[in-house]
Amino acid sequence: MNHSADNTADTNIATGTPVAYAELHCVSNFSFLRGASHPQELVQQAVALGYQGLAITDECSLAGVVRAWQALQDLQQETQKDPSLAAKLENFRLIIGSEFHCDDHIFVVLVTDKKAYSELCRLITTCRRAAEKGTYLFNPGQLFDLQHCLLLWQPQQSFYAQPQQSQQPQQTQQAEFTRRLSHHFAHRLWLLAERMLDATDEWRFDRLCRFARQWQIPLTCASQVHMHIPARQPLQDCITAIRHNQTIESCRQHLFSNNERHLRSCKKLTHLYSAELMASTTAIARQCNFQLDEICYQYPTDTLPTGKRAGDYLRELTEAGCKKRFPQGESQKVRDTIEKELTLIAEKEYEHYFLTIYDIVRFARSQNILCQGRGSAANSVVCYCLEITEVNPAEVNLLFERFISAERHEPPDIDVDFESQRREEVIQYIYQKYGRERAALAATVISYRPKSALRDVASALGMDLLALEPVLANFGYRYKKETWLDELADRRVA
Incomplete structure (x- = not known):
């Protein structure tokens, strides 16, 4: 279901009042082979849509927030030339966070202040150090170390079962976990409702609402954003196939059923969520006051002789x-x-x-x-x-x-x-x-080179790589325009 993005100020259909919304769950292409948009594209589109906030929540990573923050600074530099842009940026907040997956649960951790940022950094470091390179090992029990962060929780579907008089051991464990999470994150926990308009959308939303009433946990909403505009869906399908080392045709069970995981207009969101849920997103955003420029270097003092400045x-x-x-x-x-x-x-x-x-x-x-x-x-x-x-x-x-x-x-x-x-x-x-706790090798995020990207995309599209090698060998200097796509398409294996 495609809906064009409306860049004008959206209003509540029933009351005619302006709609306020902040997107709280969004992964960029720094969630490698998951997100289909750059952080700067996401920030620019969120501002254009009139959002009051955007959370960059890459999976067990903070890598994307730097470019998102820089994009916001660049937009602020343009406000003198564009008064309408200044109005959109006045209440806009870039929120720093990260998502974690475990046993079909999705946990989105959001940063409120500098202490919360430190907590999230430690959690990501712990999860990454416990696993092989490129992966992470997350245990929901680690959430109880977070004292200042906010938490959005989308439980696995088995948690939605109604309590029985004689509970099974698994249900007892689930109830105990929910109780502990509610207690530890008192006033900092929300259940995350995300309507993707697929076959089970209404069922999931109804069950989540029941679960929220059962445990008296507040609800909020988001769009599980993977791209800034719906036109990126073909690329989203392509990187999903690359991630699973399959062709698009053979991995359809892993593809999203539609292109709803983009930054949707506030007008569209009002058809999906109540005014109360929409308002909860901006209330959460207002609690997130941390900005990257609060961080400064803290240099070691070990080299200083005793008694000297x-x-x-x-x-x-x-x-x-x-x-x-x-x-x-x-x-x-x-x-x-x-x-x-x-x-x-x-x-x-x-x-x-x-x-x-x-x-x-x-x-x-x-x-x-x-x-x-x-x-x-x-x-x-x-x-x-x-x-x-x-x-x-x-x-x-x-x-x-x-x-x-x-x-x-x-x-x-x-x-x-x-x-x-x-x-x-x-x-x-x-x-x-x-000390090993204070010294580390700096990590770099590797970007695709053109030839590598073409090979992986061609493989995802089911093309014959051997037949493409003559084209790829000359790619760097032979093709000065976009006409090389025609030759690649001509070589596709039927």
């Missing part, structure tokens, strides 16, 4: 390094630059950051492990004096503002390369120095 110690090391680097004495230009850099480092409170990098480089050099700083850090005289970089400021014209600027509200990048054969020694030193 970070600024004094950094100056001490810089002066000692300056004498070593310039045995004949530094020029006035170098001296002025050192003072300028140390002043700005102190203003930004980056002293511990520089001291940490210095400590790691000092260890590497003490073990004769080749290393050298690169990139914008080469513009810093302090980095040169600390022997992090090897660019002599007396021989080149440096632009320190490329490295640290008073206008930038983020720490500089100090990239240090270590010889590959002995890099593991440096990693183990970091673990030993700072």
